[in-house]
Amino acid sequence: MTTAPGNPDAPLFIGLMSGTSLDGVDGVLVAFSPEGKAELRQHASSPFTDDLRAELLALNTSGTDELHRSALAANGLVRTYARIVQELLAQAGVAPSDVAAMGAHGQTVRHRPREFDGTGYTLQLNNPALLAELTGITVVADFRTRDVAAGGQGAPLVPAFHAGVFGRSGETVAVLNLGGIANLSILRADGGVLGFDCGPANALMDFWCHEHTGQWFDARGDWAAQGRVVQPLLGALLEDPYFRLEPPKSTGRDLFHPEWLRTRLATHGGLDASDVQATLAELTAISCADDLKRHAPDARELIVCGGGALNDHLMRRLQAHLPGVTVQSSLAHGIDPQQVEAAAFAWLARQCLLGLPGNLASVTGARGARVLGAIHPV
Template sequence: MRAAAASRYIGLMSGTSLDGIDGVLADFSQGKCLVTQHASAPLAPELRAELLALNTPGDNELHRAQLAANALARACAALVQQLLRQAALDAADIAAIGAHGQTVRHRPGAFDATGYTVQLNNPALLAELTGITVVADLRSRDLAAGGQGAPLVPAFHQSCFARPGQDMAVLNLGGMSNLTVLSATGQVRGWDCGPGNVLLDLWCQRYTGQPCDRDGALAASGQVQDALLRSLLTEPYFSRPAPKSTGRDLFNARWLQQHLAAAPGARVQDVQATLTELSAHCCAQDLRRHAPATRQLVVCGGGVRNRELMRRLQAQLPDVRVMSSDALGIAPEQVEAAAFAWLARQCLHGEPGNLPAVTGARGPRILGAIYPA
């Protein structure tokens, strides 16, 4: 590795929305995360369909999961090569890749008090294809220490966004929504609020054939169905205390179908409007409940591009300045990938990547398994 490479890391993220892979090249030479390159690639339709199918029990799962992991590793390797070309760098210029993989099951604490979380990945293949050290399996050590294994991004949010003496919060609107509360005293709290884009995308794709409700146009054309919203909000997860995390294991088509009986005859756009209101409500409720003094909410993740979701979020938080992470120097779609670049750096430096107050782990832990170049 070249001397300058010690500060350069690549982060790769494929989130619950299954909308594609985001990759960033991050430079930590000044002690902070500076994103110098960003690239993204949609998942091939057949791979996306298989990853989605693997979220629920099915036939021949082990075989299919391994082949999907191989395909995902190849797609990640292609994205890494794109980043290197954009930056006019080669493999020897990068310290490591932080590769999250694709979560297909997330059941922390379930069944035997430890539970499990599964991110499909083939980091050994990714290291072979790129010639770069890979740090992967970033959640399981936290689970082993009694934690949720999620959310992990609050530690990065603290590193990247915290301002001394200032209360603020960071909301990631990915497939799930997760909130980080950064207090003026330096205390950090964080948890998954509930569904972010996952139900919006599911409903939109089912009835329009489009992968997402672009700009929230479908939701904006509908009316919130109060009876349906009340039914959705009876979900016990919303009132559970943190630490807590969730995923498609709970918020999925089956869960939604159970509640649709509360709105017989609702139009497609009315259901979309109600689901958008649900996502905004869960986030706003958690901020009001747990950090009522916060007056600045920084939002990242793909949901930032849903104007109707952002409008509803601001409407529910009239006394809070709701703004995109763009305002703090990192584009919304880059934040999670940058977090996994940071987690890879933490691992190679032998420093903890989790926050026990957030995940519920017994203490700080070095996260990740290292696959040398």
């Protein structure tokens, strides 16, 4: 993936991403060569308003009048998407008609694949029809449900894109996305790909930080760095059976939510808030490092993307647990860590328009390759 302008006639796609961290929306304008090589043209981002963020967070758990509230929250989310799209087009000096399509993932509020009836479900708040109306651009959305219908987890979907961008023949490379949830892509030396969710990344740290400091996130991890890891609490957190599950597996706020944390804190009272933050950072670092050691012991490089790549304390803790591995931000490879996932959904939109698979059965556990997404023509 490159960032310098290349072929001016290459088809343009937009990718939009608002992840489980609920920090806002990232959008990218990407040009793709006929071979699928991505060239980043423009990036824009916007935080959520406090009201929208609070409502999206609340809709992750059962509440009153959910259908009505979800529909309105989806409209609010899409209006934020539309502003990002308009900013991208203005900055790049291109018209809506110049963009082949945009991939709009939506906001995941429930993720329960394979549960209840054997199929389960995954829910992303979105209104792609409204987004097409507001922007004048074809929208591709609903990427996860076809994979779930085919028996898969519906997540993570980015490993196939990671393989194209970061994979190297003859060398195993790992890519760790630290959003609300941590997901790991293992790009094997022989071309094979494995990917899965490791557990919580920013979701619990952001919750704890906001509850005790009023800030939405712990900038650079400075607050966590002031605390000490509480080993008994860390051990209790790591006892959750999810960490011992074998891939394919995926998770979200359905499992790793504030009550999950409060339940475990109840038997570890009197702790300093900064010590809890340090322990949550350690939970992310050690669970991700252990997964890398278990599933890719030959990896010598871990490329980190997502908002967690900007958490200096977390990056230091990852490196401490992986002494034989080079841990570095995707920025070292020329890609801003905040832009990687959005670019992946631009790629997924292109795959859908071309009628090409977007999932990897080796990652999600689906019965096979599937074309992902529903197209909403302009």
